[in-house]
Amino acid sequence: xxxxxxxxNYVLHRIHSLTGIVPVGYYMAQHLVLNTFSIGGExxxxxxxxxxxxxxxxxxxxxxxFAIWLPLLFHAVYGVFIxxxxxxxxxxxxxxxxxxxxxxLQRVSGLFIFAFLIYHVLTTTVYKYTSGxxxxxxxxxxxxxxxxxxVLIAYVLGIAASCYHLGYGLWNFCIRWGITVSEAAxxxxxxxxxxxxxxxxxxxxxALAGFLLKKPGIVPAAGAPEGGEATTISRPI
Ligand code: HEM
Ligand code: HEM
Numbered sequence: 001x002x003x004x005x006x007x008x009n010y011v012l013h014r015i016h017s018l019t020g021i022v023p024v025g026y027y028m029a030q031h032l033v034l035n036t037f038s039i040g041g042e043x044x045x046x047x048x049x050x051x052x053x054x055x056x057x058x059x060x061x062x063x064x065x066f067a068i069w070l071p072l073l074f075h076a077v078y079g080v081f082i083x084x085x086x087x088x089x090x091x092x093x094x095x096x097x098x099x100x101x102x103x104x105l106q107r108v109s110g111l112f113i114f115a116f117l118i119y120h121v122l123t124t125t126v127y128k129y130t131s132g133x134x135x136x137x138x139x140x141x142x143x144x145x146x147x148x149x150x151v152l153i154a155y156v157l158g159i160a161a162s163c164y165h166l167g168y169g170l171w172n173f174c175i176r177w178g179i180t181v182s183e184a185a186x187x188x189x190x191x192x193x194x195x196x197x198x199x200x201x202x203x204x205x206x207a208l209a210g211f212l213l214k215k216p217g218i219v220p221a222a223g224a225p226e227g228g229e230a231t232t233i234s235r236p237i
Pocket of ligand 1: 032117158
């Protein structure tokens with residue numbers, strides 16, 4: 001099958017679709033869930049960061065490159081290409097206004113996530129590697145930067161857009177791959193997609209609330225995760 005830079009390619013479109021669910025969708029879901037450790041406070045959230053930082057460097061980097069960066073980069077770049085081609089909605093005949101609007105919103109959310117992720121990854125992973133200082137992705141840094149209302153709104157919207165994109169994408173994916181053929185199956189997956197969208201958005205927002213409500217610098221004494229003897233530590237922000 002010949003490749004063209006101006007026409008969509010069946011195989012590339014399929015890979016684009018698959019990467020949206022695995023690994024990118026899966027990565028985002030576990031990423032947002034692990035971020036809710038912020039609700040437990042600094043020690044818990046930094047414990048998650050420490051778990052990944054504690055991996056052998058070559059393993060962590062290989063995992064980041066092959067399981068996150070390359071699939072995400074491909075999905076994002078090919079996604080922008082799909083949007084730029086402004087292909088008509090292939091559901092147009094079958095579904096009316098609501099589905100067309102949701103389909104359009106998924107493309108708009110893709111573009112928004114593109115901008116959000118450039119900002120997010122530059123200020124987390126890239127900053128961590130270039131500064132050589134893992135503190136920049138730890139609890140105290142999040143507590144400080146989310147005090148800025150612009151940053152907070154960017155995260156509130158970034159999380160909502162990503163979860164909508166994944167939720168609606170899951171529904172689209174199941175139709176595209178022939179997983180949901182009957183009308184009953186499509187109604188079922190619609191409910192699951194809604195649950196994924198709303199549920200994950202709340203999970204992501206809960207993580208933000210954790211950073212805002214818990215104060216950094218208070219580390220529970222060993223063996224007393226909550227309400228134990230507190231030790232004050234200082235952190236660069
Ligand atoms: C509650 C909101 C979020 C928080 C607190 C958060 C936190 C973090 C942190 C701490 C890192 C650095 C990881 C490291 O370098 O070890 C990171 C990286 C990353 N985040 Fe988020 N994130 C949030 C939302 C999102 C969302 C909505 C997405 C969308 C998919 C996302 C995608 C990514 C990606 C792709 C990376 C780079 C992964 C890597 O190289 O390890 N994040 N995030
Ligand atoms: C980084 C910027 C992103 C862009 C520009 C983008 C773009 C797109 C576009 C245009 C589609 C529709 C494809 C079509 O009509 O056939 C799509 C589908 C999808 N995207 Fe993204 N996306 C991005 C990020 C993400 C992220 C972070 C996730 C996961 C959390 C994700 C998951 C999905 C899924 C599951 C689908 C459905 C696949 C299908 O239609 O079969 N995308 N994306």
